[in-house]
Amino acid sequence: MSVMKPQGPVAQDQLDLMKLSIAIMIVVLIIVFAIAAYVLIRFRRRVGQNEVPEQVEGNFKLEVIWTAIPLLLVIILAVPTVQTIFAHGEDLSNDKNAVKVQVTSHQYWWEFTYPQYDITTAQDLIIPTGKKIAFELKTADVLHSFWVPSLAGKMDTNPDGTLNKFSFSAPNEGVYRGKCAELCGRSHAFMEFKVKAVSQESFDRWVNEMKAPAVLPEDAQLAEKFKTNCLSCHAVGDQGGPVAPNLTGIGGKESVAGILLNQREGQEEGKPVLDNMKEWLHDPQAVKPGNTMPSPKSLGLTDEEIDGIAEYLANYKLQYE
Ligand SMILES: [Cu+2]
Numbered sequence: 001m002s003v004m005k006p007q008g009p010v011a012q013d014q015l016d017l018m019k020l021s022i023a024i025m026i027v028v029l030i031i032v033f034a035i036a037a038y039v040l041i042r043f044r045r046r047v048g049q050n051e052v053p054e055q056v057e058g059n060f061k062l063e064v065i066w067t068a069i070p071l072l073l074v075i076i077l078a079v080p081t082v083q084t085i086f087a088h089g090e091d092l093s094n095d096k097n098a099v100k101v102q103v104t105s106h107q108y109w110w111e112f113t114y115p116q117y118d119i120t121t122a123q124d125l126i127i128p129t130g131k132k133i134a135f136e137l138k139t140a141d142v143l144h145s146f147w148v149p150s151l152a153g154k155m156d157t158n159p160d161g162t163l164n165k166f167s168f169s170a171p172n173e174g175v176y177r178g179k180c181a182e183l184c185g186r187s188h189a190f191m192e193f194k195v196k197a198v199s200q201e202s203f204d205r206w207v208n209e210m211k212a213p214a215v216l217p218e219d220a221q222l223a224e225k226f227k228t229n230c231l232s233c234h235a236v237g238d239q240g241g242p243v244a245p246n247l248t249g250i251g252g253k254e255s256v257a258g259i260l261l262n263q264r265e266g267q268e269e270g271k272p273v274l275d276n277m278k279e280w281l282h283d284p285q286a287v288k289p290g291n292t293m294p295s296p297k298s299l300g301l302t303d304e305e306i307d308g309i310a311e312y313l314a315n316y317k318l319q320y321e
Contacts, residue, residue, distance in 0.1 A: 001177045003149045010152040010168040013084050020080065024073055088152075092134035092167050099127060103137040105144035105157040107184060108191040108288055109245055109258055119210045120235070122245030123258045125195045128203035129173055137164045145182035148195050154181045170197035175254060186290035190259040198321065205320035210248055214239040217312040226309055229299045236316070244293065252317035256280050257287055277310040 006012040043053070092098040104111040113120045127133050137146055139157035147154040152168035170176065180191035198206070214237025217223040231240035236247045251273055255261050260276035261269050270276075279286075282303075284293045296306050 001149050001179070005150055007150040007172060007174065007176060008152065008168055008170045010088050011150055013088065014153055017081055017084060021077055024077065028073070089166065091165065092132060095132065095134065098132040098134040098167065100134050100136070101125065103135055103146055103157065105137070105139045105146065105180065107141050108180070108187040108291055110146075110193040111245070117207050117211070119207060120242070120246050121210065121248065123193050123255065124253045125193060126203060126206050127170060127195060127197050128200045129197045130169060130171055132167050132169045134167045135165060142184050143182050144180045144184050144191070146178070147181040148176050148178040150176050151195060156182065170195065173197050173199060187288040190288050192255070192258045194254040196254065202320045206318060209318040209320055213237050214248070215316060217308065219308065222305065222308045222312065225301060225305055226312070229296065229301060230309070247313060247316070249318035250316055251314045257284070260287065274310060274314040277314045278307060281306050281310050
């Protein structure tokens with residue numbers, strides 16, 4: 001989550017711009033303070049000095065100098081800034097090599113649709129390393145802002161329906177944390193997501209697994225409960241609704257509900273995915289206040305059935321990695 005540790009070319013260019021402007025500001029600061037200190041000492045009022053000193057306002061040479069220097073500095077800042085903005089703002093709609101992703105923000109989760117592959121997922125954005133990812137962003141409700149600090153700057157998702165576009169790429173495999181960067185409601189701070197950059201082969205496997213038929217709970221009774229109560233909004237594989245986050249492979253994701261971190265190999269943080277799943281399903285409002293998921297208990301599911309569904313979801317993993 002740090003702008004100071006860029007993990008991709010866009011974030012690197014943006015950090016370089018920040019360094020350039022900070023360097024210029026530091027030089028200006030040092031010179032201005034040095035002159036101010038010199039003037040304060042050199043022209044201070046001395047003992048016995050009672051007359052008004054010579055007034056020198058309207059010095060033509062000085063006026064020209066302190067108009068020209070800032071102008072020059074603004075040009076030095078503007079040229080690379082404008083160049084970078086246009087370089088990263090290019091329209092990749094017709095670029096066949098770019099992976100297109102439509103981002104839809106919701107209170108308080110992120111939906112990712114891959115139109116080239118006809119796939120929709122939530123919270124974990126899986127991308128192939130090295131490829132340009134061309135984003136189109138919109139919101140389902142209020143203003144949010146899509147931000148992965150180590151890969152690129154923020155981009156708003158506008159409630160007025162205008163699509164915002166931008167792109168970034170991740171050369172190295174890894175998981176990059178993202179956040180909503182616009183106060184959007186009670187659980188704004190919990191509106192996290194992850195960008196997971198994997199090899200092209202893993203990405204292709206993921207696409208195939210996402211398109212495979214749904215895996216439902218083995219227990220027929222539980223499967224029925226899951227279908228009637230959960231799949232009216234959520235989807236798994238080719239079944240279910242488009243209203244709520246797609247649950248395909250949810251047991252293998254980085255987190256449950258975007259914020260309850262799952263334990264992973266080589267990582268100290270997190271709890272077992274089953275614990276997180278149970279915590280979420282037994283009381284979604286306690287984890288993310290104000291979210292629109294009805295409590296499974298209020299839908300008439302027993303504690304036993306909720307545990308059964310938690311276990312089924314925790315074990316619903318994809319094998320692409
Ligand atoms: Cu937000």
